[in-house]
Amino acid sequence: MPSKFNFPKISNFIVYIHEFDKFDESGNQKCRNHNCMKSVCKPFRKYCSKKCSIQFTKWYNANFYWRNIRNQVLKRDNYTCQICGIVLHRKKRFNKPLKNWLECDHIIPKSYYYHLGYQFDTLDNKVKTILEFIHNGNNLRTLCYKCHKNLSANVVSDRSKLLNPYDDTN
Ligand SMILES: [Zn+2]
Numbered sequence: 667m668p669s670k671f672n673f674p675k676i677s678n679f680i681v682y683i684h685e686f687d688k689f690d691e692s693g694n695q696k697c698r699n700h701n702c703m704k705s706v707c708k709p710f711r712k713y714c715s716k717k718c719s720i721q722f723t724k725w726y727n728a729n730f731y732w733r734n735i736r737n738q739v740l741k742r743d744n745y746t747c748q749i750c751g752i753v754l755h756r757k758k759r760f761n762k763p764l765k766n767w768l769e770c771d772h773i774i775p776k777s778y779y780y781h782l783g784y785q786f787d788t789l790d791n792k793v794k795t796i797l798e799f800i801h802n803g804n805n806l807r808t809l810c811y812k813c814h815k816n817l818s819a820n821v822v823s824d825r826s827k828l829l830n831p832y833d834d835t836n
């Protein structure tokens with residue numbers, strides 16, 4: 667069990683698109699797409715071809731933009747709070763005076779990535795952590811604002827105790 671002293675706290679689990687940039691030994695830019703070792707080719711500054719550009723951008727947008735992930739989860743759950751069952755059209759999310767909109771909740775809090783064996787240091791580890799845990803649909807659910815707020819106040823501390831009874835920092 668890792669102690670709280672070596673528990674790296676991360677506020678934003680973000681992998682920026684430029685983190686995928688790669689270069690050869692001479693410093694020339696290679697195509698950003700996975701497993702593509704070709705050099706970049708005009709008119710593209712980051713890719714070797716239109717195919718790689720489209721393929722990579724599609725993959726990145728679908729997996730790393732939180733807004734897209736959240737919208738997928740809300741749609742999957744039919745815009746229904748998974749605790750109280752209220753159904754809200756997505757437009758109502760912006761009806762803030764009613765505090766009546768839907769949010770996307772991490773069932774196991776993001777901060778517990780470390781306890782689950784994930785790391786957020788190298789690019790490979792970041793990608794793995796995001797795809798398998800942070801943006802994994804199995805760990806995400808739709809909640810209304812009120813249920814999400816109550817949960818944050820009460821249940822998160824209980825869940826964290828389940829995962830690490832020795833960690834009192836959360
Ligand atoms: Zn390429």
Ligand SMILES: [Zn+2]
Nearest residue numbers: 747750810813
């Ligand atoms: Zn609710």
